[in-house]
Amino acid sequence: MSILTGSANAVKYTLFGFNLIFLITGIILIAVGAGVGAVYTGYELFLAGKFFSIPTFLIVIGAFIIVITFFGCWGALKENYCLVLSFSIMLAIIFILELSAGISGYVLRNDAASLIKTSLESSLKDYNSFNQNPTTALWDDVQRDFNCCGVTNFTDWKTPFENGSLPISCCNIPVGAAGTFSCFNNFTSEIERHTYGCLDGFSSYIASHAVSLGAAGVVIAVLQFFGVIFACYVAREIKIRNGITGFI
Numbered sequence: 001m002s003i004l005t006g007s008a009n010a011v012k013y014t015l016f017g018f019n020l021i022f023l024i025t026g027i028i029l030i031a032v033g034a035g036v037g038a039v040y041t042g043y044e045l046f047l048a049g050k051f052f053s054i055p056t057f058l059i060v061i062g063a064f065i066i067v068i069t070f071f072g073c074w075g076a077l078k079e080n081y082c083l084v085l086s087f088s089i090m091l092a093i094i095f096i097l098e099l100s101a102g103i104s105g106y107v108l109r110n111d112a113a114s115l116i117k118t119s120l121e122s123s124l125k126d127y128n129s130f131n132q133n134p135t136t137a138l139w140d141d142v143q144r145d146f147n148c149c150g151v152t153n154f155t156d157w158k159t160p161f162e163n164g165s166l167p168i169s170c171c172n173i174p175v176g177a178a179g180t181f182s183c184f185n186n187f188t189s190e191i192e193r194h195t196y197g198c199l200d201g202f203s204s205y206i207a208s209h210a211v212s213l214g215a216a217g218v219v220i221a222v223l224q225f226f227g228v229i230f231a232c233y234v235a236r237e238i239k240i241r242n243g244i245t246g247f248i
Contacts, residue, residue, distance in 0.1 A: 018227045019072040022065055025220045029062030032216045036209045045138050046119045054108060054213050057101050065094060072231065081238040088231035095224045102217025105210050112207040117199055120151045127160050127167065143169035148198035156197065170194050
């Protein structure tokens with residue numbers, strides 16, 4: 001038989017409903033973290049470690065949320081003070097961690113351009129047309145996917161290619177072309193050579209995914225803040241009606 005009545009009883013079932021929502025948010029965090037992590041994995045040679053730490057952090061938080069919803073659901077239904085109190089404390093910790101992850105996502109968005117620029121510039125020397133390596137393949141993929149050439153423009157390739165040639169991925173291969181095709185920096189038409197550098201387009205693409213990390217962390221953290229309030233209220237009511245003294 002329930003020991004809670006009136007508004008306290010309503011809040012108890014509201015807390016139970018919130019736990020179901022928390023379960024969904026945990027799944028969402030795992031999905032967002034895994035999705036962004038998968039996108040970043042394709043460009044890992046050009047990305048610093050912090051681009052992968054935040055998605056991993058969200059996945060861990062999401063898994064932890066799924067686990068602690070047990071304490072909230074069971075504690076609310078059984079009106080168990082210790083379980084509801086434990087749920088409140090763990091949810092408060094999750095709130096802080098999630099808010100930190102969300103803020104880190106927005107900070108990462110602002111730092112993306114400078115971090116990526118450093119990686120791109122340092123990797124130019126590793127491009128090798130004769131002995132292909134992962135850096136060469138990734139540069140070609142980025143230049144084709146984003147229709148770009150070099151870091152800020154095609155002149156960035158002057159050092160690795162002193163004869164004025166460019167990676168073929170810097171140029172648009174004409175339709176129906178057969179035989180050998182070469183790409184040179186003296187091409188003047190946009191149809192022949194990509195005009196813009198890769199930094200702006202590539203960093204914007206990476207930063208947009210960092211924003212999704214930040215938004216997921218902050219929005220769900222705000223939702224869980226109300227869950228902490230509900231859980232604390234229910235724990236307090238259970239404690240009063242059971243005549244429990246002290247913190248536990």
